[in-house]
Amino acid sequence: MRRARLLCHVARAVAGLALGFLAGCDIGVEDLPLEDTPPVLSSQVCYDDSDCVANACCGEGTAITHRDDGPNCTGVRCDGTCPPNSVDCGRCIPTCRNARCAAACQ
Numbered sequence: 765m766r767r768a769r770l771l772c773h774v775a776r777a778v779a780g781l782a783l784g785f786l787a788g789c790d791i792g793v794e795d796l797p798l799e800d801t802p803p804v805l806s807s808q809v810c811y812d813d814s815d816c817v818a819n820a821c822c823g824e825g826t827a828i829t830h831r832d833d834g835p836n837c838t839g840v841r842c843d844g845t846c847p848p849n850s851v852d853c854g855r856c857i858p859t860c861r862n863a864r865c866a867a868a869c870q
Contacts, residue, residue, distance in 0.1 A: 806830035816858035816865035823852040
């Protein structure tokens, strides 16, 4: 009886660990096919997601770059449209990963 209980506890622990690892899996930019991720134009070090931007304003960017190399969108008026394969319009967001700008895509 005691042995069966021990096996039950071990099985629960293994199942819990397996579920924990699965729940913690993050499909990141490195896991996406290369043709699905926008190119990165900058090799500057980033520290925060706000350091990374699209290479054009108004959702029309097609690549990711560091904000120092990116466009100044202050005062730019956008019309609310965007190309289907652009970075910002629901497909990807600029992000900082491993101290380099990258794209986090759906």
